[in-house]
Amino acid sequence: MILPTTMRALLQPTWNGPADMRPVTGVPVPAPGPHEVLIRVGAAGVNFADVMRAHGTYHGGPRPPYLAGFEAAGEIVAVGAAVTDLALGVHVVGTGDAAFAEYAVLPAAGVAPVPPGWTDEQALGLVLNWATALAALRPLGRLRAGETVLVHAAAGGVGQAAVRMARHYGATVIATASAAKRDAVPADHVLDHRTTDLAADVRRLTGGAGADLVLEAVGGTTFHASLAAARRVTGRVVVYGMPGGEAAVSNHELIFTHPVHVTGLHIGALAAHAPATFADLMTELAALRAAGVYPPGRPTVHPLADGPAVLADLAAGVTVGKLALRP
Ligand SMILES: NC(=O)c1ccc[n+]([C@@H]2O[C@H](COP(=O)([O-])OP(=O)(O)OC[C@H]3O[C@@H](n4cnc5c(N)ncnc54)[C@H](OP(=O)(O)O)[C@@H]3O)[C@@H](O)[C@H]2O)c1
Structure with missing residues (x-):
């Protein structure tokens, strides 16, 4: 699969909040590490933690300048050398830094398949919300x-x-x-x-x-x-x-x-320190999907460039439901 070498993304240059966040071009498309996958982002999830990260109040969050976002769903376009259970072309949802971008690297152990019949954006929220x-x-x-x-x-x-x-x-x-x-x-x-x-x-x-x-x-x-x-x-x-x-x-x-x-x-701590409990959550969520309790998500989707405004609205408490950015 031939991939571009550069991409669009959202850069957070300071800890002054989302108002400083801005679209950038020419960002190198990352390569997955041994235990990671690279996805072509179909949709990136916006979370309140993005607001906290932009203010520097999220414990362990990235130091500016950094590429923003940490939740994405999309098609796997490259896999790390040690990844054996995920193939090119599979759509997954998961978390990983720099998700507000056209391509994003996710740790393979943390991704979940996009449920059959669902789109990328409908799957956002599975491993977070x-x-x-x-x-x-x-x-x-x-x-x-x-x-x-x-x-x-x-x-x-x-x-x-x-x-x-x-x-x-x-x-x-x-x-x-x-x-x-x-x-x-x-x-x-x-x-x-x-x-x-x-x-x-x-x-x-x-x-x-x-x-x-x-x-x-x-x-x-x-x-x-x-x-x-x-x-x-x-x-x-x-x-x-x-x-x-x-x-x-x-x-x-x-x-x-x-x-x-x-x-x-x-x-994240639960997934890292109690992986069996996290696996049980995923199993239970699959059963809830089958029972119709957990329907396909219906996020409000915005273009990637609108990210700063979307985060500002989230911070102001005026949004309803799940929010997403489409690169
Ligand atoms: N610990 C974890 O692992 C974890 C994982 C995911 C999310 N979270 C947390 O769960 C919460 C919900 O996350 P979300 O991404 O789904 O966000 P969200 O609920 O869609 O948005 C945050 C909502 O919080 C309410 N709120 C109450 N006081 C607020 C204030 N002072 N400023 C802004 N909003 C305020 C607002 O709703 P009303 O105006 O209707 O009250 C606002 O819409 C967040 O606090 C997030 O950090 C934690």
């Missing part, structure tokens, strides 16, 4: 039928997946979303965490008990509301997002005011 939401609900959140789950940012990429699966697994779902996005959230109750006394509302909706599980994807002052909204003693709070900023809980609070289970989740 859906895996994160399912990890928060099941292996970490230990959700059981009949329980109540509070899902933050429920109109977002991860949130929509979480609401869908939580309902499928028999939970009552209390969601938070900005008022303008309520219609995008098919939950039992939708609250606006910016305008309500969240903990009081969740207690009112649960007969005073609190939520059995909280998917804490906001941080900042909402983090304490989430702790207060969880059912005492048996309630679980899975922490995986912090657009609202850092928040802390003390040992004093965990003993006296918030006696709940607080669990951190990073899907």
Whole structure:
């Protein structure tokens, strides 16, 4: 297969945020390392972590200048020497740096095949949004039928997946979303965490008990509301997002005011340190696809050059659902 030597991509030259991100041409097409594959990017996923990386607040993120993006789906056009289980022409979705580009290198061990009959862009979110939401609900959140789950940012990429699966697994779902996005959230109750006394509302909706599980994807002052909204003693709070900023809980609070289970989740760490659990998530997601619970994704797709504006909207909290860039 003859590949071009250069490509278009999005460059993040500073840690001043996505406003500084800009399209560049003439970028060398990368070559896969021994355990990597090179894909022709059909669509790249936009995630809140892209915003954090552009501000230098994503732990372990790249130092500028760097090529932005880290989630992509596309056709394999080259494989590393040690890759034996992936062939040219196969479409995969996965994560790897510099995904906002025409070609991207992904670690072979982390990719998943694009589900049969799905397009590249429909498969975005499989290893990030859906895996994160399912990890928060099941292996970490230990959700059981009949329980109540509070899902933050429920109109977002991860949130929509979480609401869908939580309902499928028999939970009552209390969601938070900005008022303008309520219609995008098919939950039992939708609250606006910016305008309500969240903990009081969740207690009112649960007969005073609190939520059995909280998917804490906001941080900042909402983090304490989430702790207060969880059912005492048996309630679980899975922490995986912090657009609202850092928040802390003390040992004093965990003993006296918030006696709940607080669990951190990073899907990359889970895949690296608990690969069997990650494999189980992928198996479960395949079953959810077969059952129609997990339909083909319908991201809002923008041209690659619009990346900076798309990230700005994501940072401002005005987007709905999964976002993607098409190179
Ligand atoms: N730990 C992991 O492994 C992992 C993996 C994937 C995603 N995540 C996290 O999961 C969350 C959702 O990710 P996503 O990519 O699907 O994004 P998203 O939910 O599509 O967008 C973020 C949403 O968060 C809400 N939000 C609340 N407070 C905000 C604030 N101060 N600034 C901006 N937005 C705020 C907004 O929705 P409303 O206005 O409707 O509240 C906004 O639309 C993010 O925090 C992300 O970092 C974590």
